[in-house]
Every structure is written in structure tokens, then in C-alpha cells.
Amino acid sequence: MDHTPSTIDEIPTPALVIERRAFDHNLRVMAEALPGPRLRPHVKAFKSTALAKEMVAVGHENFCAATVAEIEGMVAAGLDNDLLLANETTDYTRLGRLVDGGADITAAVDSDDVLEAVIRGGVRRILIDVEVGLPRCGCDPADAGRLAEAARAEGIEVRGVMGYEGHLMMVPKPDRRAAKVEEAMALLLQAHRDVGGDIVSGGGTGTYAVNTWVTEIQAGSYCLMDTQYSTLEVPFQQALSVLASIVSVSAKGWSVANAGLKAMGMDHGDPTWPEGELRFCSDEHSTLTVEPGGPGSTFGDLVRLHPAHVDPTVAKHRTMWVVDGEDVVDEWPVDLRHW
């Protein structure tokens, strides 16, 4: 790239593009629903400290993360008002170093092994991570109290509990989703009674409105959105797209855009092209069905593809371009990538 793009047609493709107005709408709606510390934005969805600072500007100062690299980047950007590693790892020495430097870091703990690693690594504050139905991390709810006691006996501050009802994010009907979330949160509240502390943390973009049992919601996708979450009745707009250029036009009715499965997360299926049919993706291509003279029918045309899953899509890119209409108004580096 020779210079910083000032309009959308100067952005080198493929590229992540964020619609400023849709993004602002999403932040405003969420900040009204869950003001201040009622939301603990999850940086795994967007992996950008520049974007995180936009959330601070609307009142959310406490964040959670899925990787140690995300925590390190947030601390480096001064965004460690109250940082939670909402996940387990095997090596807490990198976090301990940040704690020694004065960072406010809390770790999720779901076993004696993790507790021991946390203590050895030098982290001093934890949440007990409770399994609430998703077969992933988290202790048995009945074991949470014992684990908290073991931690406190070692001088660790136990701030409360967390439990992620990830298996319920995509339950289609809000009523049914709310009922299932209530069952999951009953397990978390049972654990909280045994553990104590001020924090009950859980939820995500799919359940932020129906999970009324936690003290804070861990959501991140709401700010950018994807076609998977868009199938739910949530009041957030599609703010992220992958900008691509048409590099080949066939007389047989298709064109080829230069963004493929190395530019978009494919775990929830193909991306969507709002202006027509996307046939399939290859490593560096998406084949689109086009009409003569229609969108995508000319070499060099720009098209915007909507990925099915935002988190792994963002993780493939180095930067996000923020646009308002045709103007590029900001660039947000994706600085929390890798591990």
C-alpha cells in the first residue's frame, strides 16, 4: 500500500470493513441495555484495543479475554481496569508478570490443577469457572465451594463465579432461550451460594437480554455481528463485512472475488453476499453468481461479503478499516491476534 486510503476504493483487498454508523448503533443499544460494569465486553470477538477503547468511551471499562496474548495486549494498551481471563491455560507466568507490573487481572479456575498453576504463576484473584451445560471448561457446580475454599486457604481472592451457557446462544425462540438459560443459571447460582463474592459472570450476545441472573454479561460479537447471530431476534446491525475485488468475470454467469476461506471464518458455513448468490469459497476466492451489468459483473468491482462467524474472521486480518459511506474514517489494528 502506497498511502493510507481515504475512500473505500483505495483500501487494498481483501480487507475487513466496519460501518461506523452500524457499529455506533450497536454500542449505543448495548450500553443502554447493560450500562457500565453490567457488561464485560469479550475481546475475543474483535481482538482490537482501538475498538475496545470505543467501548470504554460508552462506559464499559472491564473486559474479558480468551487468550493470554489478548490480556497482554490489553494491559499494554492501558485497558486493565479489571481484566478477566475467562478461560483456562497451562502457563500463568505471563499473567503473573503483568500482575507484578501492577495490572488488575483475574483468572478463571475450574480445577485444583489450574489453581496450583495460577498460584505458581503469580495471579492473586480468581473466579470459579462452573460448567453449566456446555461440554467444555468449568467445574462441577457441586465442587465450586470446595475449590473456592482451597483457593482462599492459599491467600487467593475469590471474587465470585462465571459460567458460559454457550450451548444456548442460538436457541431460536427468545422465550425458549430464556427458559433454558434459567436452568443453566440455576446451576451457576447454586455454585455462587457456595463460593460467595460479588461477581456472577456469564452470557453472550445471544443471551444478553434474557440472562437476568448474572451480575455481568460477557458479550463481544454484538458490536460487529455476523450472519449467524443475525438469525436471532437481537437489535444489532451487521457492521462488519469483508471487502473484496472482482478479479475475474466469466461469460457463463459468474464472477470471482479475491476473498476466500483464508479471509473469512468458515466454521459456520459460507459467507453471504447481500447482492446475490455466493456459490463457493476457495482459499483466496469466492465465486459469485452475477447478472450482466449487475453488481460484481465488472473487473475491479468492489463487493462486500458477510461472514457467518465474526470471531475467526477478524482473527485472520491485521487491520480493520472504519468507513462512513464512501469515506475511510479510521483504522483499527487487530493487535490481539495469536496466542
Added chain:
Amino acid sequence: MDHTPSTIDEIPTPALVIERRAFDHNLRVMAEALPGPRLRPHVKAFKSTALAKEMVAVGHENFCAATVAEIEGMVAAGLDNDLLLANETTDYTRLGRLVDGGADITAAVDSDDVLEAVIRGGVRRILIDVEVGLPRCGCDPADAGRLAEAARAEGIEVRGVMGYEGHLMMVPKPDRRAAKVEEAMALLLQAHRDVGGDIVSGGGTGTYAVNTWVTEIQAGSYCLMDTQYSTLEVPFQQALSVLASIVSVSAKGWSVANAGLKAMGMDHGDPTWPEGELRFCSDEHSTLTVEPGGPGSTFGDLVRLHPAHVDPTVAKHRTMWVVDGEDVVDEWPVDLRHW
């Protein structure tokens, strides 16, 4: 990471790991089947100049690439004996700059628009890219001669043709695959008669043994392999795996490894865990079914997951660790990422 790992248990996870012996086997088998310029390795599969140099060591000096960034990285590493951008793009000025610097670069051209952009960008050698049945890039075979003539009229050197039979890579039976490839290559050879030049380029890991009509095969996956290509009768071994650590163990019969869909390409489905069942992947996790006392049943256990598709998996990582048994014998940066 505090120091360079010398044994596999010191590698920070998740990480790409290459088995040196399987890799050497794959390179040897391919170099015997297609010596020297009969193979033009495709760097898109492994995105590493260090790995490319291993291919040079067994006789393959000409490479092809899918992105301008791959070409730029190969030139920077001195690997531009004969470099082909086997793909179309909208901006050839970055390639033209390399040509001005003395790099030997050939571009694929499938339309008048691309030809014009190539000339404007300063690239002087091309192949005519012909569509042979895959609905992606490539001109109509009947238009190839006209396009070559138009290029030559502008003083461009037309070296021959290329056509990628990507839709035939996974035809299960070799006999049937060979028959279908013959049909596709008949289209390419028809175009070649009209175009002229020394090069007929095509093929991939799935068809390298049956495509006897081209002068050179464009294959890359063979060196690392994945579970998709492993379903074919090809003599290559699985050399790449994603190394992960167990971060959570449930009494209910599962464990959680710290590599998920941000560490592995998911477009061809879930990765495989050779030691047991992989239930599902999340952003940073894979949930594995484990037996008490068995592999993956202890916090900190290392597991190796085999991705379904190598190309997008490699593109997610910054480096590859080369191992021989328990020893780390080399590190190959994935230096050809992004665009």
C-alpha cells in the same frame, strides 16, 4: 516464550508442528515422481520461504503463488528463479516494482482487463489462464489464442497456458479421476495449440500422478498433507499437526484442548484427533472424549490434532516447529501470510 524450545513439551501451544521424517518422505516421493521443473510447488499451501528452500534442495526451483504478498516474500528470500502468480489480481504495480528490481515473475492472465492491468503494472511475462471446468478464474479455451495475440501485440512474452482442475482433486477413484482430468486437460491443450509457448501448467496434489498432459504440476499440500487429501490414494504422509495442551478435564468423560477454530482451518470440517473422538471445536477449544488414565486425561497433556485442510490452517499461524521424535530440530516462520 522465554527461550527457543528444544523439546516438544517446551513449544507454546497451540502451535503448528511438522514431523521431519514424514516431511522428508513427502519431498523425496514427489521429487522422484516429478523431478526439477516438472513440479512447480505452490507456496499457498505452506506460506513459508524456509520450507520452500527445502524444496529447492531436492531440485524444485520454480514456484507458483496465489497472492502478491507470497510473491513479494519469495523475491525477498531470493526464491525468484521463475515465479508464477497463478491467479488474477487488480493491482500489478507491486509485481512491476519487483520486475524492475530484476525479479523473474510471470502473471496469469484470463481477460483483456487483466492484460491491461498487467501491462500498466509493468509485468512482462504471462501465461494464459484457461478455465477447464472449475467455475473460478480462467478464460474460455476458445478465447485463449486471441488473448495471447493481443498480449504479444503489446510486446508481452506469452510463455504458455495454465488451467487448474481443482474440481477434480477429490474424485475418489484414481481411474475415474484420470479420465475426468483427461477431459479437462483436452480443453487446456486445445488452448495451448492456439497460444503456443513452452509451458502447460496445471494439477495439484490430488492429480499429480494422473495428470500426464501438463509440462509442470502446481502442487503444494503434498509436503504437509491434511485429512482431506489423506482420503485419496496418494503416497504422502501426514506431516503437519496442531499441537495443543489439555487445559480442562471433566469427570464426565471429556477434556478440553487449547486449539480451536482460530488455530485450524474448518472449511472442510472438524480436525481429527488420532487418539480418540473430537466432539466439537470452539474459538479457542476442542472438546475431546477421553478415557480415565488415557491420552488427554490429565491437565497439561499434549495432544496432536490433524486439520482437515492444510492451507487455511497454516495461514493462521506465525511459525511452524519442525520436530524429530521429541526434539525440536528447526523453526520455519510462516512469512508469506496476508495479502
